[in-house]
Amino acid sequence: MGFFRFVGRHAKQQALHLAYATHIVAGARIVRRSYRRAFGRTCPKCRAGYLHPFSVPVDGQQQPFRGCDNCDYYEARDVRRDDDSLSRLREIAEERLQDMGGEEIALQTRRFRRLSRIWYALALLVAAGALALVMLQLFGLTFVFLLLFSINLAAQGMAASYRYWQLSHRTLFVRGAFRQWLRNGEWII
Numbered sequence: 001m002g003f004f005r006f007v008g009r010h011a012k013q014q015a016l017h018l019a020y021a022t023h024i025v026a027g028a029r030i031v032r033r034s035y036r037r038a039f040g041r042t043c044p045k046c047r048a049g050y051l052h053p054f055s056v057p058v059d060g061q062q063q064p065f066r067g068c069d070n071c072d073y074y075e076a077r078d079v080r081r082d083d084d085s086l087s088r089l090r091e092i093a094e095e096r097l098q099d100m101g102g103e104e105i106a107l108q109t110r111r112f113r114r115l116s117r118i119w120y121a122l123a124l125l126v127a128a129g130a131l132a133l134v135m136l137q138l139f140g141l142t143f144v145f146l147l148l149f150s151i152n153l154a155a156q157g158m159a160a161s162y163r164y165w166q167l168s169h170r171t172l173f174v175r176g177a178f179r180q181w182l183r184n185g186e187w188i189i
């Protein structure tokens, strides 16, 4: 192998390495972004940053928080048990609702009701499929899958009807709202 051919091959390899490196870096970036999307919550205040965990010593004890990487928003790790965080979130939600206006809120509320009904209907459909398998005495993996899928769909339906209730009763980020909703029994709307 001549010197120039060697240099040429070497250069090509280097170029390939670089190309792979950019692919890998780009891939890592995509993975990181999707990881953040999947596990990191978007900041409720600026809606551009993501919330990251951090802890601060309070009275000699490490208190866990989550903070935005884009603005000054922060909240307790367990938001539901922290009145300060809840009231901050409530303020943000109220501001946003005011920006939306009555008509838009009504539209969103109706959208949640429709969504809830669709999820429940799908859950019923899948449950009927599971029931059919029971009647045919087919308790295989498909049955388990259909059952779990149906439960999942019903949970989505519940979540949407909870959102509907929250919007129509203005109980966004109110402590104990979920329990109250459960007690009210307005699961199917």
Ligand SMILES: [Zn+2]
Residues within 6 Å of the ligand: 043, 044, 045, 046, 047, 048, 049, 050, 068, 069, 070, 071, 072, 073
């Ligand atoms: Zn933010």
